[in-house]
Amino acid sequence: MSQYFSNNTNSVNAAINVSHSYIIADDRSQILTWLSPLDPRLRHQDIRGRRVGNVGEWLLQTEGFESWCTGSEGGDSDNTVLFCYGDPGAGKTYIRYKE
Amino acid sequence: MERKGQLLTGRDVSSLVVDSLCDQARKRNLAVACFYFDFANQKEQFPTNMLGALLKQVVGGLAEVPEEIAQTYEDQGKVIGGRGPQLGDIVKMLQITSSKKPTFICVDALDECLARYRVKVLDSLNQVLQKCPGTRIFITGRPHVQPEIAKSLPGRVRSVPITPRRDDIIGYIRARLDEDTTPDAMDNSLEAEIIEKIPDNISEMYV
Numbered sequence: 001m002s003q004y005f006s007n008n009t010n011s012v013n014a015a016i017n018v019s020h021s022y023i024i025a026d027d028r029s030q031i032l033t034w035l036s037p038l039d040p041r042l043r044h045q046d047i048r049g050r051r052v053g054n055v056g057e058w059l060l061q062t063e064g065f066e067s068w069c070t071g072s073e074g075g076d077s078d079n080t081v082l083f084c085y086g087d088p089g090a091g092k093t094y095i096r097y098k099e
Numbered sequence: 100m101e102r103k104g105q106l107l108t109g110r111d112v113s114s115l116v117v118d119s120l121c122d123q124a125r126k127r128n129l130a131v132a133c134f135y136f137d138f139a140n141q142k143e144q145f146p147t148n149m150l151g152a153l154l155k156q157v158v159g160g161l162a163e164v165p166e167e168i169a170q171t172y173e174d175q176g177k178v179i180g181g182r183g184p185q186l187g188d189i190v191k192m193l194q195i196t197s198s199k200k201p202t203f204i205c206v207d208a209l210d211e212c213l214a215r216y217r218v219k220v221l222d223s224l225n226q227v228l229q230k231c232p233g234t235r236i237f238i239t240g241r242p243h244v245q246p247e248i249a250k251s252l253p254g255r256v257r258s259v260p261i262t263p264r265r266d267d268i269i270g271y272i273r274a275r276l277d278e279d280t281t282p283d284a285m286d287n288s289l290e291a292e293i294i295e296k297i298p299d300n301i302s303e304m305y306v
């Protein structure tokens with residue numbers, strides 16, 4: 001008899017553990033959705049899919065980019081922010097004009 | 100093909116940087132978060148949504164949701180009707196996650212963010228940097244937002260122009276010449292002349 005109860009208790013505990021982990025997983029996705037409804041990773045996948053070859057990869061090898069990436073912390077001019085500026089339309093318009 | 104005729108856009112640069120950082124994140128213990136501003140979605144890209152989306156990516160990469168974040172959610176998300184996170188809460192939560200591991204934040208086309216939102220976004224990023232100096236922020240945009248960035252993130256900004264480089268332009272022209280439907284009209288000396296002269300003229304346009 002006690003063996004019977006013990007077995008049942010174990011399976012009940014197992015069931016509780018399973019449902020507990022479901023709650024945690026569920027909470028996690030709810031928390032992520034609560035933080036923001038936007039999903040920039042999807043936009044990133046879209047943009048990288050339309051990128052042409054390795055155009056622009058030189059930027060990753062510049063001293064400016066590398067020191068931003070690996071630079072030391074703190075200081076008055078710590079360069080923790082890298083701002084790349086340009087007029088994205090210019091190249092496109094010029095090339096089309098020449099066609 | 101939509102992309103025919105384009106050389107290099109700010110979005111290309113941003114997505115290259117994000118991919119490069121994600122590669123590094125696999126080797127080093129980094130967090131990477133990106134955001135692409137867009138004229139078409141200006142209304143939904145307000146500061147809490149934008150910074151919340153950065154935090155969401157960082158938290159999504161952690162094995163567990165940090166206790167402080169779960170607690171903030173318990174306190175606010177589950178009140179009757181639910182309440183979204185406040186900007187101050189998001190900044191605090193970003194400070195917590197960024198102090199746990201080095202965080203790289205990439206923001207594309209800041210000029211496409213509404214001006215009144217831009218101030219709050221930059222100020223929030225500055226608060227994260229103040230608390231967690233190991234954080235790195237990459238921003239692209241048109242030159243006119245540069246003074247705002249320099250003002251909101253004083254002493255932290257290095258600016259680099261994005262202009263097509265000669266080898267980018269040559270690679271681009273070669274690719275287009277390969278698509279030529281009348282190759283007989285082209286001989287080697289004409290091709291050499293095109294590749295020699297066009298990049299020079301384009302470079303002048305960007306000076």
